[in-house]
Amino acid sequence: MASLTNLDPATLKRRSFIYRKLAAAGAEFAEVNGGAVAMRYPARAENEMAVARRMGLADLSVLSHGGFKGRGTVEWLTRQGLTIGADSNKAYVQADGELAARLAPTEIFLLDALQGTGRLINQLNAAWQWAPSAPRPQQGYPTPRQDSHAWFMVTGEKSAEMFAKICGVDLRPQHCPVGTIAQTSVAKMSSSIIRADLGSTLAYHLLADIASAEYLWTCVEDAIAEYDGGIVGLAALRSLQA
Amino acid sequence: MKIMNCPLNGPRNISEFAWGGEVKPMPDPASLDDRAWGDWLFLENNEAGVVREWWCHVPTSFWFIAERNTVTDEILKTYPASELFKERVNFAPSAKSPQAEKK
CATH class of the missing domain: 3.30.1360.120 (Probable tRNA modification gtpase trme; domain 1)
Known part of the structure; x- marks a missing residue:
């Protein structure tokens, strides 16, 4: 070709x-x-x-890959629209083909779909913010893996x-x-x-x-x-x- | 190869694990002199028989507890640390710590 x-x-x-x-x-x-x-x-x-x-x-x-970790991670990601099941050591397919891999009860590794737009991971990284002062909500923290x-x-x-x-x-x-x-x-x-x-x-x-x-x-x-x-x-x- | 059962990941080759020392009740650090604290931290009882130990599954950095017979090197049981440690340990500043001196 x-x-x-x-x-x-x-x-x-x-x-x-x-x-x-x-x-x-x-x-x-x-x-x-x-x-x-x-x-x-x-x-x-x-x-x-x-x-x-x-x-x-x-x-x-x-291709984009990254993650989030810590107490409240799964709850926060679920509020952002992700679908994550209860079992650890399982990967859950998202709406556009991305994978949310649950490495541990409070650790998610995200892999982009093969189309590679990076949309979901960009969107999550932009949405995640550290509360300016204590008490901070339990929402985990980003774990950059790129x-x-x-x-x-x-x-x-x-x-x-x-x-x-x-x-x-x-x-x-x-x-x-x-x-x-x-x-x-x-x-x-x-x-x-x-x-x-x-x-x-x-x-x-x-x-x-x-x-x-x-x-x-x-x-x-x-x-x-x-x-x-x-x-x-x-x-x-x-x-x-x- | 010897197989160990990781409470998070299931059965794995023993080469994926690292030993982390005996599980010993922590003495009150505030009422202990440095030598006694060092003894607790670094010295092992090295018992012959069934002991409780910390082990780490290295690929996941998952720490858990194993019960092992040190005479036969037989692993009897593994379980998450949360089965043993149910409450958070809060360290009060000791009389010697810099924070306490400032007060």
Whole structure:
């Protein structure tokens, strides 16, 4: 496919910590909400959606992600229009496809939808205000994650089998329903995994400390090779979800 | 690998946990000299038998309590700290603290 855009990620202020690795792998970047996102890998012979259905790895770190924490957090977010269930370690889908991941009774990690408008997280950050003086209402506090957490997505029918090599938690679909969160260790790094299928394709979000993003990316890239996996762009994930 | 049951996250490899010391009743810091406070803070009883300990699930920084047999290294029970600590501890300024001196 001829490329209509050939955006140099360095011209944008927001880039992934691993954008050089993505560029070296042949990524074509596009602007999403002011950031450079690896959209597709045009040089690859095989259709990207076919790769993603089998065993794909994508970097979504540039898309909006953040959170809120502390007593009153869930009540405050509910007043802002979010729908959050009672169980911890469950992710709840919001109106426009964003995810509210309940990591603990009073901690919510928010992930933007694949469209990447950032609307919900921007709106919540703008709405949250610290009361000028005590007694302050119990409404939690923001926990900015944009620059602290790398955000990858692992997709395809071989994902659970691949995770079994680098993670101790049983993520097979029958033991890990959609929306399940596993906060555990992946390739020896503390990580959160959230099952979030794309249409009928098995898929998991993978979040971990951004300072080790290159390390984790390399580990997962190595782990998917056994299953004939490959790096895929955001465009393929969007198509699978549609 | 040895498995421990985290009260928040469920069964996990023991490598995901960090030990945090024995659970010991806190003496009143205001009526204690520094040496006795240090002893409470840093010295362990190191008992042979079933002990109650603090453990942390590192990926979530979740602290909880485990009952473990130190002879067999068998974990008997894990539960949230809220089962043991039901009330907030309020520290009154001690006679030696700078705030108290100002008064």
